[in-house]
Amino acid sequence: RKEVEQDPGPFNVPEGATVAFNCTYSNSASQSFFWYRQDCRKEPKLLMSVYSSGNEDGRFTAQLNRASQYISLLIRDSKLSDSATYLCVVSRFGGGADGLTFGKGTHLIIQP
């Protein structure tokens, strides 16, 4: 299994729909998990951290499943502005941003 795997998509979703995608990771010792958003030809920006108990930020919900080693991102009531590439980021060991592994990203297209 690759360190961090994501379905590259693209996911074509109508505006207002709910969309979810997963990211699997191979290192069971990973401690920290994040979702970053990257617009076309721009820099990544933190969307949300992923906590063990799951967390929500407005229309976005992130969950962690340690047993199956995956994290998920759910977007409700999708907007045109949600169109972007979503990067899954996992720490390889206990701490230090130098230990982060980036997935290749899932491309999301919200259609009017």
Next chain:
Amino acid sequence: DGGITQSPKYLFRKEGQNVTLSCEQNLNHDAMYWYRQDPGQGLRLIYYSQIVNDFQKGDIAEGYSVSREKKESFPLTVTSAQKNPTAFYLCASSIGGVGELFFGEGSRLTVL
């Protein structure tokens, strides 16, 4: 406004030439990083620095060099030894530990 400034945004270089990419931050962050992104690929860590006058190799340091003489600045030199330098280069900083990475807008290097 606080942030990270990378320059130049676009750079063309002939084979065999060294080129230096600038990265300056005014966030007062201790840690700084250089990543490389290729089309359809995840970000890969080139070098990182957690304090002034100290830096460490990342996963793909060959053909690159850095310096950290000031807290605010972390320039990256792409040397002629780098076999495939055409890529999108992203500089980032963080407070330290596994926290949010703040990215600059990136530098696109094309080797002709």
